[in-house]
Structures are given as C-alpha cells and as structure tokens.
Amino acid sequence: MKRTVFRYTVSIAIGLGLISLLCFFAHETPWHVIEILLKTSVAEPDDLSVTLFYATHLMFCAAGLCLAFQAGLFPIGAEGQLSLSCLMTSIVGLSFAPSALSFVAILAAGLVSSLAFGLIVSYFKCKKNAHEVITSMMLNFIVAAFANYMVSHHFQSHVSQNPETGVIAGRYWFFAPIFHTDGSPANTTFFLAILACIATWYFLERTRPGFEIRAVGKSVSVARNSGISVGKIYTIALGLSAILAGFGGWNQILGYAHKYQIGFSADYGFLAIAVALVARNNPLAVIPSSMFFAILLKGAPGLDIETDFITRDFVKIIQAVLILLFLVLQKQRDLSRSESATRSS
Amino acid sequence: MIFDFCMSVARISLPLALAALAGFWSEKSGTPQVGLEGFLLLGALSGATFANVFGALAPAFAVTLVVGALAGAFFFMFSEKLKLDAILVGLVLNLLVAGTAPYVTKLLFGSTGSTPFLPPQLHWVVFPYIWLGIVFFGGLFIFNQTGFGVLVRFAGEKPVAIASAGYSLAQVRLVCLMLCGAIAGSGGFLLSTYLASSYSPMMSAGRGFIALAALIFARWRWTQTFLMAVLFGFFEALEIYLQGLSSPLPVQFFQAIPYVATLIILLFNRKWRAQSVLS
Numbered sequence: 162m163k164r165t166v167f168r169y170t171v172s173i174a175i176g177l178g179l180i181s182l183l184c185f186f187a188h189e190t191p192w193h194v195i196e197i198l199l200k201t202s203v204a205e206p207d208d209l210s211v212t213l214f215y216a217t218h219l220m221f222c223a224a225g226l227c228l229a230f231q232a233g234l235f236p237i238g239a240e241g242q243l244s245l246s247c248l249m250t251s252i253v254g255l256s257f258a259p260s261a262l263s264f265v266a267i268l269a270a271g272l273v274s275s276l277a278f279g280l281i282v283s284y285f286k287c288k289k290n291a292h293e294v295i296t297s298m299m300l301n302f303i304v305a306a307f308a309n310y311m312v313s314h315h316f317q318s319h320v321s322q323n324p325e326t327g328v329i330a331g332r333y334w335f336f337a338p339i340f341h342t343d344g345s346p347a348n349t350t351f352f353l354a355i356l357a358c359i360a361t362w363y364f365l366e367r368t369r370p371g372f373e374i375r376a377v378g379k380s381v382s383v384a385r386n387s388g389i390s391v392g393k394i395y396t397i398a399l400g401l402s403a404i405l406a407g408f409g410g411w412n413q414i415l416g417y418a419h420k421y422q423i424g425f426s427a428d429y430g431f432l433a434i435a436v437a438l439v440a441r442n443n444p445l446a447v448i449p450s451s452m453f454f455a456i457l458l459k460g461a462p463g464l465d466i467e468t469d470f471i472t473r474d475f476v477k478i479i480q481a482v483l484i485l486l487f488l489v490l491q492k493q494r495d496l497s498r499s500e501s502a503t504r505s506s
Numbered sequence: 507m508i509f510d511f512c513m514s515v516a517r518i519s520l521p522l523a524l525a526a527l528a529g530f531w532s533e534k535s536g537t538p539q540v541g542l543e544g545f546l547l548l549g550a551l552s553g554a555t556f557a558n559v560f561g562a563l564a565p566a567f568a569v570t571l572v573v574g575a576l577a578g579a580f581f582f583m584f585s586e587k588l589k590l591d592a593i594l595v596g597l598v599l600n601l602l603v604a605g606t607a608p609y610v611t612k613l614l615f616g617s618t619g620s621t622p623f624l625p626p627q628l629h630w631v632v633f634p635y636i637w638l639g640i641v642f643f644g645g646l647f648i649f650n651q652t653g654f655g656v657l658v659r660f661a662g663e664k665p666v667a668i669a670s671a672g673y674s675l676a677q678v679r680l681v682c683l684m685l686c687g688a689i690a691g692s693g694g695f696l697l698s699t700y701l702a703s704s705y706s707p708m709m710s711a712g713r714g715f716i717a718l719a720a721l722i723f724a725r726w727r728w729t730q731t732f733l734m735a736v737l738f739g740f741f742e743a744l745e746i747y748l749q750g751l752s753s754p755l756p757v758q759f760f761q762a763i764p765y766v767a768t769l770i771i772l773l774f775n776r777k778w779r780a781q782s783v784l785s
Contacts, residue, residue: 303766481602
C-alpha cells in the first residue's frame, strides 16, 4: 500500500515536471497556467456551470469505461455511443408529440440505441474474436456519418444556419438547470451522474456479476476454469458501459441543448478514457477525476486568450502525459505483483 | 474530365496508401498500430515546418523521414520496452501529436495551428508517385525475398521462434516500427506539401484510420493493402466530386464506406487472426 502511494506520488511529480518544462519553453510559469485554468473554470457561477456540465458527460462515460476496463476490455466507443444517444433522443423528441408513451420513449431512446452499439461491439468480440478497439472505432465513424446524414437530410432546423436539428418540445425538458441563470448548462443529471458512479462502484465491488467482471479482467483463463462464462461477462460489461455512456444523451438533449448539434461533443468519450485511467478504473475516483478533467477542458480556451504561446490544445499534451504515466504505473504494479506471486508459490 | 478524376484519385490515394503500407510493417511484426493518424499528422507538421525553414523540399523530406522513424522508436520504447498495450500507446501518440502541433506552430510561426503557405515553386509533381513506387516495390521485395521479411513474419506469428533462431524480437520490431513511422511520416509530408501547401490543424482528418481499415480489409497482405487504399481513395475522390453535384446518394454514404466495409470483412472473416499475437 505504502509503495503504491509512493509510486503514485512520484509519477504525478514526473508528469507535472514534464508539463512545467513545456510551460517554461513557452515563457510561462506553471503557476500562471494553473491560475488561468482555475480562474476561467470555477471562479464564476456561469463558468462553474459549464464545468459541471462537462463533468457530467465525463462521469457517465468514464464510469462505463471503468466497467469495461475492469473486465480487461478496451472499447473506445463512448464517443460514438454518446453521439448516437443524443441523436436518437432528439429524433424521438422531434418525431412524437408529448404523451405518456413518448415520455418513456424519449428516455429510453438514448439508452437503447447506445446499448445496441455496445452489443454490436460485444458480438464482434465474442463471436468473431475481433478486437473491440477496431470495431468501436469503426462504429464511431459510422455513427458520425449517420448523424451528419440524419441532420442534413431529414432534421435540419429551418431557423438555424448551423448544422443542427430543431428544438424538442418544452415538455421534454426533464432536467432543470442547477443554476438559475439563463442557458446554464449544468442540470440535475449531474447528481444522476454521481449516483451512477456510486452505483457502478457498488455493482463492481459488491455484487456477483461485478466480481465476475473483475475476475475475467484479472485472468481470462482462471475465470473460465472456475466456471465463469467469459462471453456473458464481456456482453454485460460492454452493454452496461454503453448504457452509462447513453445517459449523456439525457444530459445533452433533455437537460441542456434540447437539440442535436453536429460537433457538440468536445471529445468527451475520448477524454473519459483519461478520466478512467487516472481514476485507476475505480468508479468512485471517477468523480474527482472527472472534475479535474472538466476544469482542464473548460479552462483550455482561457489559455488562448491569456497567454502568448500556449494554446487550448496544450490540454491534450497534459492528457497524453498523464495517460502514459498512469499506464506505466499500472504496468509496473502488475509486474511486481506477478513477481511476488511467483516468489511466494 | 475522366483524366482529372483519375488524377484526383491518385492524389488522394497517396497518403492513404503510404499510411496503409506503413501500418503493414508494424502489424505484420506483431505491433497493432492505431497510431497511424498521429504519424501522418506528425509527418505533415514536420514536412511543412522544415520546408519553410530550409526553403527546399528535398532536405525537408529527408528530415521528415528521420522524424517519423524517431517517432516509431518512441512508440517502440513504450510498447516493447515498457510493455504497454500497443493500442493504448497508439491512442496516446495521436493525442500527443494533436496537442504538440499547435504548440510548435505557435512557438515557431506565431499562429495557432497552421504553418505559413509554401511558395508555389516548392511543389513536386512526379516525385510523390516515384516515392510511392519505391515504397511499394521495395517493400514487396524485402518482405518476400529477403531474410528480414521472414523475420518480420516470425515476429508477428511466432515470436518465440525468433529468439530460438538467435535473433532479437525487440530489434525486428524496432526496425519495423521505425519503417512504419518513416513511411507514414512521408505520407503526412505529401499531405501538407503535395495535397496542400501548408500544415493546417488535424489535416489528416481520419486518414490514418481509413488506412488501418484498408489494411484490415486486405487481411494484412501487401499488394491487396495497396489496392484497398487506392479503392478507399477512389471513394473519397468520388465523395468530393459528388459534393458539387446533386447526387441521388448522400455523401455521408461514401464517408461511411471504408468503415462499414471493415466491419463486414470482420463479420465474414471466420478466422480473424491479424497475427496470432494480435488477438
């Protein structure tokens, strides 16, 4: 335990050191960069609202990814699942007049379409032995093309110049803004996201299927020999992970934008990979980790304005460095663990 | 008209084919390669930057090959030396290049994300195709006729056999990754100096993934990979051509073709085995 904490600290220090070095190259101090990031993300209620909105997306996607990562899978479909969920939610919202049935339909649309995405990936994984990264990547692109097609050919808003659909009926706006300012993006799905993280943690740590997911992630052959159906576990993990990403559709469409906009996503699904890795696949740690990355995401445009040489893409470097560090760390831990296991046997 | 269209297919296929052939070396030697997008982008950035610095294309091309090979070695360090999952390393590489490119252009040229335009006389007309020919036929020869080609196959299909034959698996993979980086980098170079005349942000626009799709669709065979890349280039050219016309089929249909095709091939390919170590 002590060694883990030590390694964790050291790797964070190395990461911060590298990033600071890049800051100095660009004639900035790291403190100033941090100050800008914080000032433009949490100081004002308006900014905080955007940050919490980002965090909501990240929590849903990352909680789902934790499930899949713990099963030893690495799907990168959260981005496509989120887009698909938002698209289907707005299409249902635009196609049906509000009624008891359509309320259920609009809530289900995002989750079901996202689940379908996840099940396709799991089908390829279990039946065709195709790597989940490849299939989910291809599906991401297909979803993007599909969304472009649906918006440009069928649902383009008549009042807007941007590629986006019309606005769904006000009775579908289920999730009220948290802050009572106009157009505040953060809405009550934020609390739902925190609940989702806790529920995911409970599922993984305290239930039988959760245990089986972790067992498969540790060793497929041991899990299979002890009678766990690996294919079933993969399907559960990928399916649940897709459903969680699908909740993003509630946040985006039913809580904030109320319409599907092409390019609405700031790569939430990909950023969530970093969130989950930094949280070491622990859904509870996803909550602070999401906040951290949401601050980076919200603060990034501030870097464009307030510094001479650092652009918003600097945040991508920070992400990449963090992911690499945590991967190396995880690998070292696994290696030392398997070493001590062989020694004691 | 038809000639123009063929020329545009050839032009668009160049970076695709180079990236796909680059991915071939990496994947054949047992390193799954999803970082082609990053290599392309890096090549494009380095090409445009050094062409500006030197005021000539030839030295910029040489430097870009070196930069690409170094990026391949960087990849090797994480995937082979530190034993990280190569797929993750590839994703991180994409992210790292996407983040570093604006940083570099900002420091060097003071613009967010793009390089200044190259003067019109800095434009190769024939050499890109000669280079593609060199890469294609050179690779064909090396892979089928030389001992190194055999080693590459072994690295991908039976890594243990390499060590027992007295060669180093790591060395073979290092050479393959550097080859991959250099070739994909040259594809990026053509992207920013031949297809365009400057580097612009994210100009690879998913080509690395289309190249990967071509590689999978061709089931990791050299000539077929090349042909698939040209086929996907054809679809892209068609898509651009149709954007000017009112076509019965939506352009998004063509955008999705490479990806749908890949899924279909995975669906019908009962024996999905990239290389035995990849799965």
